Amino acid sequence: MQYALVDCNNFYASCERVFDPKLRHVPVCILSNNDGCIIARSAEVKAAGIPMGAPVFKWRKQLKAINARLYSSNYTLYGDMSARVMNTLRPFADNMEVYSIDEAFLQIRERSDYAAYGEAIKQTVYQYTGMPVSVGIASTKTLAKLANFIAKKYKDGNFQITESNREAVLKYIPVGEVWGIGRRTNEKLNHWGLKSVYDLVCQPDNWIKKELTVVGLKMVHELRGKPCFDLQEHPDARKNIICSRSFGRIVTDKISVREAIAHHAARAAEKLREQDSVATGITSYIRTNRFRQQDPQYGQSHYQSLEVATSNTAALIEAALFNLEQIFCSGYNYAKAGIALSGIRPSDQVQYNLFTPEQELKSGDLMKVLDAINHQHGNHTLQFGAMGLKKPWLTKSDFKSPNYTTKWADLPLVKA
DNA sequence: TCTGGGGTCCTAGGACCC
DNA sequence: TCTGGGGTCCTAGGACCC
Numbered sequence: 001m002q003y004a005l006v007d008c009n010n011f012y013a014s015c016e017r018v019f020d021p022k023l024r025h026v027p028v029c030i031l032s033n034n035d036g037c038i039i040a041r042s043a044e045v046k047a048a049g050i051p052m053g054a055p056v057f058k059w060r061k062q063l064k065a066i067n068a069r070l071y072s073s074n075y076t077l078y079g080d081m082s083a084r085v086m087n088t089l090r091p092f093a094d095n096m097e098v099y100s101i102d103e104a105f106l107q108i109r110e111r112s113d114y115a116a117y118g119e120a121i122k123q124t125v126y127q128y129t130g131m132p133v134s135v136g137i138a139s140t141k142t143l144a145k146l147a148n149f150i151a152k153k154y155k156d157g158n159f160q161i162t163e164s165n166r167e168a169v170l171k172y173i174p175v176g177e178v179w180g181i182g183r184r185t186n187e188k189l190n191h192w193g194l195k196s197v198y199d200l201v202c203q204p205d206n207w208i209k210k211e212l213t214v215v216g217l218k219m220v221h222e223l224r225g226k227p228c229f230d231l232q233e234h235p236d237a238r239k240n241i242i243c244s245r246s247f248g249r250i251v252t253d254k255i256s257v258r259e260a261i262a263h264h265a266a267r268a269a270e271k272l273r274e275q276d277s278v279a280t281g282i283t284s285y286i287r288t289n290r291f292r293q294q295d296p297q298y299g300q301s302h303y304q305s306l307e308v309a310t311s312n313t314a315a316l317i318e319a320a321l322f323n324l325e326q327i328f329c330s331g332y333n334y335a336k337a338g339i340a341l342s343g344i345r346p347s348d349q350v351q352y353n354l355f356t357p358e359q360e361l362k363s364g365d366l367m368k369v370l371d372a373i374n375h376q377h378g379n380h381t382l383q384f385g386a387m388g389l390k391k392p393w394l395t396k397s398d399f400k401s402p403n404y405t406t407k408w409a410d411l412p413l414v415k416a
Numbered sequence: 417t418c419t420g421g422g423g424t425c426c427t428a429g430g431a432c433c434c
Numbered sequence: 435t436c437t438g439g440g441g442t443c444c445t446a447g448g449a450c451c452c
Binding site for chain 2: 031032033034035036037039053054055056057058060073213214215238239240241242243244245246289290291336338395396
């Protein structure tokens, strides 16, 4: 059995390019929520040395110098493009794990022509969706990730790590490129003189377990060719659900913060119902802008456990606003608010008690209707009053591309 | 002036139980 | 002066990933 990791190249930037050919060979940046940071870059932007996560205002001059096009993130478009890519990949695999919005692991049987197989994937995905992808193939997921890194960087998007080339590859690649080794661990390993992946896999198991925990040990086994991470075809239900946003402008009034908290609670409740779960705990939090050191700083959160596990929007908004009452202090410039749901379990495991109000027992039907209407007629067609109408605190998104694939009015026009 | 959001897993330590 | 052993659950913090 082999694994292929298929990863879209510069996914968000490529999505924009698919529908706007003028962007094909020019530098493209996608911005974070609130248009603050650069979270995706086309190859030209990377080549210009502009890093991932760079705040736009600090790099304004360099961006202008290369005439970069800036786009707000358009998650509706990216989500839809992702689904198209994944559907195209499915026939290539015996089993498939959608690992992230732009990556999938394909489990494939042994074959003789891996290079041709990788090429076929690249070409088919490009033909069907316009998305450039890279393919890395190996006997474990961790090695497939590494093969993909090499494919992207050195091998025109297609590479396999085999029994015979593995040692040479591991000696050549720096240990920090391994899936699961982040900045801190990389520094630690370098400090001990372990520079290449090969240096790491030569260490004794008990030492690795002591320094990198059991997860690190599994990772090293995988690098040696012994599979430890299974394919996860059906992802588990989320154990935590977080909804938070920076405000589009500074917020000082309690009413706006209340609306934002209610807004996030309602969205979290929707996510909860999408996976047929209920939550037993909710946290609300608010904070000022930590980068504005001249402002008085404040940040606080409050947790409340719910007597009866629920996914009811009204109940969750009420709890979230109660939490907010415990932590809100006037006189601060607030920059962000959010809520987190915890203690999440399947909705058929709710423990009611004698005092559960009748409307709670019936609330499932109401929420079904609410979700159905909002799904058919668009978000916030029906919403709770606490969420407010004008929403002056909403995140900025000033450079968003059209929803080419999900909205009739935004359908691209072709002149022939 | 302007700095993202949403997840996972592991470990250690405390509370509590028998 | 003496002060068990084993277990669960929860939380906070660290590290990592996309």
